[in-house]
Amino acid sequence: MALRYAFFPGCVIPAKYPHFESATRAIAKVLDMELVDLPFSCCPPTSNMKLVHYDSWLALAARNLCVAEEQELDILTTCTGCVSTLKEANYIMRQKPNRRRKINRILEKAGRHYEGTIEVFHLLDVLYDHIGLEAIEEKCIYDLNMKVASHYGCHLFRPSYIMYPEFLSPSHSYVPTSIDEITEVLGGEPVKYMRRFLCCGYPLGANVDEDASYEILREKLYYIKAAHAELIAVACASCFEQFELGQVMIKKKYKETYKLPTLYISQLIGLAMGIDNETLGLKEHIHKIKKLLPRLQERTGRMRATL
Amino acid sequence: MTVSKIDLDQADAGFKKELMSQPGGEMISACFMCRTCVASCPISAVNDRFHPLRIIRMALYGLKHEVLRSEFIWLCSSCYACQERCPQGVSITEFMTLLKNLAVKEGHMPTGIRAQLDLVKGQGRIYPLDDFDNKKRGKVGLPPLPTSCDVVQKLFPAEVEDKGPSGRG
Numbered sequence: 001m002a003l004r005y006a007f008f009p010g011c012v013i014p015a016k017y018p019h020f021e022s023a024t025r026a027i028a029k030v031l032d033m034e035l036v037d038l039p040f041s042c043c044p045p046t047s048n049m050k051l052v053h054y055d056s057w058l059a060l061a062a063r064n065l066c067v068a069e070e071q072e073l074d075i076l077t078t079c080t081g082c083v084s085t086l087k088e089a090n091y092i093m094r095q096k097p098n099r100r101r102k103i104n105r106i107l108e109k110a111g112r113h114y115e116g117t118i119e120v121f122h123l124l125d126v127l128y129d130h131i132g133l134e135a136i137e138e139k140c141i142y143d144l145n146m147k148v149a150s151h152y153g154c155h156l157f158r159p160s161y162i163m164y165p166e167f168l169s170p171s172h173s174y175v176p177t178s179i180d181e182i183t184e185v186l187g188g189e190p191v192k193y194m195r196r197f198l199c200c201g202y203p204l205g206a207n208v209d210e211d212a213s214y215e216i217l218r219e220k221l222y223y224i225k226a227a228h229a230e231l232i233a234v235a236c237a238s239c240f241e242q243f244e245l246g247q248v249m250i251k252k253k254y255k256e257t258y259k260l261p262t263l264y265i266s267q268l269i270g271l272a273m274g275i276d277n278e279t280l281g282l283k284e285h286i287h288k289i290k291k292l293l294p295r296l297q298e299r300t301g302r303m304r305a306t307l
Numbered sequence: 308m309t310v311s312k313i314d315l316d317q318a319d320a321g322f323k324k325e326l327m328s329q330p331g332g333e334m335i336s337a338c339f340m341c342r343t344c345v346a347s348c349p350i351s352a353v354n355d356r357f358h359p360l361r362i363i364r365m366a367l368y369g370l371k372h373e374v375l376r377s378e379f380i381w382l383c384s385s386c387y388a389c390q391e392r393c394p395q396g397v398s399i400t401e402f403m404t405l406l407k408n409l410a411v412k413e414g415h416m417p418t419g420i421r422a423q424l425d426l427v428k429g430q431g432r433i434y435p436l437d438d439f440d441n442k443k444r445g446k447v448g449l450p451p452l453p454t455s456c457d458v459v460q461k462l463f464p465a466e467v468e469d470k471g472p473s474g475r476g
Contacts (some may be wrong), residue, residue, distance in 0.1 A: 014444065014452055015434040022447050042432040046385060048423040051407040052416065054330075056450035056464035060427075063462060099330075110458045158387035159400070173391040199349045199386035207419035209382055215353040281447075 004129055005076035005121070006068035007035035011042040012237040013078055017264070018235065019281020024078050024123060024266040026275045030139050030305040031131050036073060039066045043077075043085040046155065047203055050085070055300035058099070059106040059173070059179070061089035064236070065110040065120075074119045076126055080236035083122040084163070091119050091162045098176040122156055124235050124265060128178040131184045140272040141302040143187025148268070149229035150179035150190060153236030154199050171211070179233050179265060186272040187297070190229075193227035195220050202242040214253060217246040221258045230292060232262040240264060244286055261289040271296070274304045318369035326366055331401035338363050338397050344389035348383055357382040359389050359399055366406070375410040381417050411470055418472040428463050431456025 013020045028035050041064060044050075049057035064086060068075045077083045093100050094116040104113050119131075127136060152175075157163050160174040167174045175197050180190035201216030221243075224232060234240045244260040251257050262285070263271075270280045282289055319453075326332035344359040345351050351358055356379050365374050373381065383403040390400040410416070426433050441451040 009452070011432040011434040011436075015432075015440055018444050018447055018449055021449055025449070034382070037450055037452075039453055041459050042434075044427050045423075045433055048420050048433065051385075051404060052411045052420060052424060052470075053464040053467050054404065056410050056462060056467075059462050063458065064364060065400055106462060109461045137445070152382075154386040154388070159398075160391060190457075195349075195372060198388060199384050201349070202383070203384035204350065204382065209350075209354060209418065212350060212354040212382070216349050218411060245351050279447075 001032045002032045003126070004034040004036060005126065006038050006071060006073040008040055008064070008068075008075050008077040008082055010077060010079035010082040010237070011247070012081075015207065017237055017240065017281075017284075019279075019284050020078060020184055020240075020264040020266060021122060023264065023270045023275070023280045024176060026279050026307055027266050027273060029307055030134065030273055030275070031127075033126070033131070035076065036071065038067050038071065038073075040065070043079075043082040043111055045081050047081070048086055055099075055102065055106065057085070058089050058103050061085050062103050062114045063110055063112055064109060065093070065118060066107065066114050069115060069118050072118075074121060074122060076121050078123050078237075078264075080122065080153035080156045081119060081238060084147075086120040088162050090116065090118070094278060107176060122235065124156070124176070124178045124182075126303065127265075127269075133181060136269065136306075137185040139246060139305055140186055141274040141299055141304050142272050142296040143299060144268070145297050146188050146274055146292055147191050147228055147230045148179075148183045148188045149224045149227060149232050150183065151192055151200060151232055151234050151239055152176050152197065153234065153239045156235055169214060179235060181263070182269065185234065186269060188268075188272075189300075191227045191229045193220075193223040193229065194200075195223050200239045200242040201246070202238045205242065214249055215244060217242055218250050219234075220254070221247065221250065223261065224260065225258055226290050229260070231289060232260050233265055233268050234262060235265050237264070247287060259287055261285060261287045261292065275307070279307070313331070313368065313370065315368065317372075319371040322369040322371040323367050326351065326402075326405065328356050329405055331398055331403075331405035334395065335363055335366060335402060337395040338367070339395060340364070341394060343392050343394060344397075344399055347388040347392045349386065349388065351386060354382060354455070359383075359403075362406070363397070366402075374406060375377060375413050380406050400440055411467060414468075414470055416470050416472055416475045421470075421472045428460060430454070431459040
């Protein structure tokens with residue numbers, strides 16, 4: 001039976017990077033997942049509502065949880081910001097009775113009440129934990145043969161007591177390995193680089209401190225290049241924007257060229273599954289992956305999935 | 308960020324208590340100034356105006372005005388690197404969120420944040436979609452998404468309605 005999820009596309013991806021969404025829907029089809037579209041609002045982001053009015057941020061997030069709960073569906077999001085907001089809201093609505101009462105009182109204005117019966121997952125969690133590496137591997141018709149640097153995005157896994165409590169011991173924080181392990185089954189080579197788990201600098205970009213934002217990115221790019229990576233795989237639209245546009249800004253500002261293509265994780269998987277370039281939107285990127293495409297190596301005896 | 312002179316007579320003795328009674332601020336007095344937060348912080352590495360330890364100290368000394376009206380609290384990118392590593396269990400990132408919430412309450416909100424807030428309230432999304440976007444989505448086989456979400460306005464906090472930018476954005 002197909003796995004069913006309430007699909008939470010977020011707001012950046014559907015508006016600015018719809019090809020991430022089409023790539024996600026395409027690989028979901030190949031992997032026999034059903035994505036259900038529901039009338040969600042924006043999550044809302046941790047970078048504004050949460051900083052301004054915590055309780056209202058929680059209430060708006062909980063309203064989205066209610067929409068999925070009504071359909072008895074767990075949420076699948078494609079954005080690191082959304083998963084952070086929705087998981088934190090879910091955590092608080094379940095674990096903090098005082099706050100839950102307060103937020104449910106606010107939700108009454110919208111005729112809603114959250115019971116706390118659903119889970120929230122990032123696409124990566126679903127691929128890694130629910131679908132499994134083996135099932136992904138089975139659907140690949142190409143080996144990537146590329147060196148891939150993973151960038152997970154801070155909010156995917158921090159704070160770990162909310163994002164991945166099951167992996168947490170009192171003295172340890174948690175860092176994910178899912179993109180690297182997925183890269184391996186796609187026939188690519190994951191590379192490790194310094195500052196892998198640190199911020200990309202995106203939140204400082206708009207109106208806060210652009211110099212610091214690009215300085216942080218520049219260091220990451222430097223270490224990615226030093227590790228001989230040929231492309232960057234991300235799980236977050238904001239991080240994507242930082243790597244994609246940031247490289248242009250860094251060329252202007254520091255006269256340094258990196259030319260590293262950045263792919264969203266569903267595009268990378270789609271590539272190995274042989275999904276057409278149009279659906280994956282590879283042409284939409286500034287730093288093209290075209291030069292790397294001849295490296296794809298066909299696997300023998302594999303059939304291309306029909307979409 | 309430089310603090311040339313600190314006049315503790317001007318400090319707000321109740322500020323520490325106010326902070327410690329709210330989520331995110333409970334553990335700040337446990338800070339033993341080891342600077343693990345500063346060493347972990349990608350922002351501190353490139354901008355010395357941002358210094359988590361200093362912000363915690365200022366808050367503990369009751370320098371309410373200086374902290375809440377500052378630009379530097381908004382430099383935090385909320386990446387949680389410091390919070391994950393703090394050996395004393397201070398929820399530093401959550402504490403920064405609390406400070407920003409209080410700063411807004413006092414009327415200090417950066418221009419960029421105000422603009423984003425208005426978008427969320429108006430269209431229910433920070434990147435609003437219009438019919439043109441939906442047409443574009445249709446061309447690549449994606450279903451249309453709602454262009455507005457009225458229920459967001461019902462849940463929107465009245466308290467921040469009149470809070471304009473602090474002019475420091």
